[in-house]
Amino acid sequence: MDLTKKARTYQFENREFTTQEIDLIAGQSGLVGISFKNCQISDSDIEKISTLKKLVNVTLENTEITDLSLKYLSKAPNLQYLFITKAMINGEGLSYFKDHKKLNTLWLVDTNLDDEGIQFLKDFKKLGIVRIDKTNVTLSGLMSIASNKKLQIVPNDKITKEHIKLFESEQQKLNKKKLEYNQVDIVECKLILNSFFTEMTNWEKYAEKIDDFTDELTNKCLAVFKTYCIDKERKGFRPMWSSYSSGPNYTYSNQKITDFEQPTKNKVLLYTKDEYLNSQYRFIILKKDNEWKIDECYYLDSGWKKNGL
Structure with missing residues (x-):
């Protein structure tokens, strides 16, 4: 793949990158989507890539990133879809997304996310769909963020459809206006x-x-x-x-x-x-x-x- 040619999307799999190659990717000002699967991508690489202003969709599967990458990605102003799988992330970096204006969908699958880390989602202004398969989040932790009425949690083996019903019921209860009705x-x-x-x-x-x-x-x-x-x-x-x-x-x-x-x-x-x-x-x-x-x-x-x- 010629990284010097203009591109709107990149998909990489089972690949290592030199510093020069990461710099070439970060120089693609028109890049909208990028995917790294089973690649040796680090926080420092994500710091450079996050400077891309038009970036909308990012997939990071089985990389070397940590919560520091979340801090960098929060600076990508147009980021709407962030899919992270198999990463050393506990959720601390989510705090930087609190006021992000575009993030709509977030996957933190097979990570170290727990009941403490998920608390940051309560303050998200825009976020909608959240997927947290294979994490340490419990039902109790999930219920504790029900005050955010916009969150839509995707059920999984641990957080079942019945649990989601309880969560949505609590969302409605906490966000319902105290009004009289006939x-x-x-x-x-x-x-x-x-x-x-x-x-x-x-x-x-x-x-x-x-x-x-x-x-x-x-x-x-x-x-x-x-x-x-x-x-x-x-x-x-x-x-x-x-x-x-x-x-x-x-x-x-x-x-x-x-x-x-x-x-x-x-x-x-x-x-x-x-x-x-x-x-x-x-x-x-x-x-x-x-x-x-x-x-x-x-x-x-x-x-x-x-x-x-």
């Missing part, structure tokens, strides 16, 4: 949302059966939306932009309501989880003309992002 409204909104889930699943089963985007199929979708949703333009989303998921995992067939809020007397937020995708959603239900209808749906990914219905 029990009748909550029951009605839950009924509406569950009915919408059922009708849309039936529609997708029908769409799957005929396997053709006909006017009849579009009209059936429109009818469901007219019954359960606020009438408004939804650019790029259903019902005008026809799309459907195939079974057995239809769009809403694995959705379960997990929590609720009622910020105002005419607005209810229903939180759900897709048990197949392990994703969390928030549905906004509004009361207009004395009738509750679904307004929008958002999914959790380092904050709530519009998902469409």
